Amino acid sequence: MLKDITLGQYFPGNSPVHRLDPRTKLIVLVVYIVALFLASSWVSYGVMFLFLAISIAISRIPLKALAHGMKPLLFILVFTGILNVFFTPGETVLVSLGAIRITAEGLVRAVFMMLRILMLITGTFLLTYTTSPISLTDGLESLLGPLKAIRLPVHELSMMMCIALRFIPTLIEETDKIMNAQKARGADFESGSLMSRVRALVPILVPLFISAFRRADELATAMECRCYHGGDGRTKMKLLRYKLLDYKTFTLTLLLFSAMIVLRRFGM
Amino acid sequence: MEPILQIKNLHHVYSRGTPFEHIALEDVSFQVERGEFIGIIGHTGSGKSTLMQHMNGLLKPTSGSVLLDGEDIWANKAATRQSRFRVGLVFQYPEYQLFEETVYKDIAFGPKNMKLDEKEIDRRVREAAGFVGITEQQLSVSPFDLSGGQKRRVAIAGVIAMEPEILILDEPTAGLDPEGREEILANINAYRGAKNATIMMVSHSMTDVARMADRLLVMNHARLAMDGAPGAVFARADELVEMGLDIPDVTRVFLRLRQLGLDVEPVYTVEQAVMALSRLKEGHCHA
Structure with a gap:
């Protein structure tokens, strides 16, 4: 699995x-x-x-x-x-x-x-x-901090990395669910020629992408609702x-x- | 007649031999007769979903067996694949599995996988759409342009189009408004009536299962805790509450009435409640 x-x-x-x-x-x-x-x-x-x-x-x-x-x-x-x-x-x-x-x-x-x-x-x-992924990105952000001087959006990059890491298990679980649902409709991922196997991925990838976009949208709204506006003036709970x-x-x-x-x- | 589905001493352990080992099913046995409507209840994590995924061979039992018409679905590859078509499984939030360009194509995905001919596929798609109330015009639009409730019904039609003898649904009404809920439940009944299909429905709504099912299975901590008619199961209200489950609202009212000294039998649907109350009223008039 x-x-x-x-x-x-x-x-x-x-x-x-x-x-x-x-x-x-x-x-x-x-x-x-x-x-x-x-x-x-x-x-x-x-x-x-x-x-x-x-x-x-x-x-x-x-x-x-x-x-x-x-x-x-x-x-x-x-x-x-x-x-x-x-x-x-x-x-x-x-x-x-x-x-x-x-x-x-x-x-x-x-x-x-x-x-x-x-x-x-x-x-x-x-x-x-x-x-933990969070402290890892925290550390990375702090180490790359000096690069802010050359206008590299360090905070944004580390936030993106943090979110990506956070959603890996979620997306894996989602893929599992979608695969099972399509298998229940008789989809076959294990046999057939290379071409038909690639084609068999469409019923997984389309719903997966849609749900990833939906999640991204919801997350963005939730972050904005809590007044997130990037790294400027943002303080940390755990220094x-x-x-x-x-x-x-x-x-x-x-x-x-x-x-x-x-x-x-x-x-x- | 032989039961259509027999579950014998089913055990399932996830991630065996790792620190994440977790027993999901323990010694579950029951039989399903043709044409029954079974409600499955149990709190989150009690093993309902794992149980469902054994019925069509998505999960392989750690031990025990699943017999479809007396034949083990794991006997050979063909039997496993056949079980996918004979037992239709509708997952939670099935609308998240839609992927085709048009509603028609999406409903046709299952029948196509069954290698049916064009004419048969067309008949099945139209019939399935009819059961769930999807109109002719809607068949040619993108499923992503439909409303939430309509998407859900298209997804259910996608499973119904395979004309499964057993239709299993995991919380088909979750997250819908009351109107959408009623529609879905009516669609399920329509399919059952037309095809004499066997239905198994997982639900957290005690009111829904009490109204729809002829028999209830109660899962608790990976085991089958109760198996019986809704009346018999809901009569054990205390045990259900202890398992973190609910009883239908009307049953709760009637149990309280009994506590207060009224002579009423426990009921579990509104219709029964009306009858019981009118009986009570007549009794008072005659007295």
Whole structure:
């Protein structure tokens, strides 16, 4: 069923990772991703892995949930692995079949690439699993705040993102309902040629679009009724403020980043 | 004669094996005779909608079976597909599923999926439109230009056009004004009368089900709590209230009259109430 999509779902909790300021988590994630691309040896990958593993342990997100969210991305992971195994030039040839050659370098590289993607995705999931969409957009708005100086409508953008995130589950539920209703009228989505399957989507998409527009209209009216007029002069109930925990996290992340640079400098 | 529908020890569990596991149906069994009008009541989340979606194979039972004319609808693929056409399901707010350019095309969607020929489709569309009071001119307009009540009736016609032996409706009158409500209920009765169809209707309006149904099923916490004639079910008013359900207004008045010492039988429709009161009046005159 469609409801089983858990990509980036928020898992409510009260762990230190949940309590971090969303800005801290966003910055740490960016630094973490850059550091991940600096890693190039078993040692540096080990350090990165340790950092990730400890973060997951502290967040108390069940590994099962993380693995479940990973499922739709399995294809990309395997594809990257295969691509790297076959198309990395190298000296030590292990298997050679005509034009296809598998080298030791290729294998190592494939493993590194897969590890990198895996750790990148897990890190991102950790952010979305421990941060509610609202605080995530709040954090983003605050971080992008300086861009207001060049007339970028930061508040409006973050409001749009917030609304979009908010309505994903609603629309999924709606799609489920419409699919069932059309199935009850004998619609068949599972068999037939590609063309007839595409055509079978019309009875779902038309009602879905209409209801999305209707919802947008209602939401806009409701917001106007409460005098919403954009970000000017708007105050917040929950002000974002860095706490001791955030500073500790920044220090740790800085340490990690320096370690990666040093390791790379020494070719490790 | 064999019952048209048999539900045997139906269980349904959502998201089994995950933290979101939720039991929606637990050991539900009942039979439906041909031509019956069954009302299904129960508070929100009691399992009514899940139960409905088992009748035409939209949901597969976790355990237990659904027999249509004695045949398991999950026996093979053809049987499941056949159950979709023989059991018509009208969801809540069905007007949100309209998608075609014209009312005619939308009503024809179901019959077309049944692979009927043009002539038969045309006959069914016109007949279904007749049952719900959609005029010849309205058949060629866009369904999105109609009023809310008309849209609802077009959507119901879309299911009726498949000429299902069992018509199941989930709160067909929700959100309509009293006039629209009366029309829909009359449409359902018209279809039932013409085709000797079996009707199952989920409703939160006790007054409606009391008036329409010959039999009531009461769902509570994923189980079938009561199954009987409206009189018998509404006589257990205390239990219904405890389940978060209501009783018809007129029944409440009569139960109170009894408490006050008047000798009246509990009633559940206005007609019965009128009769009971006039009997009472006569009794007083003779005395």
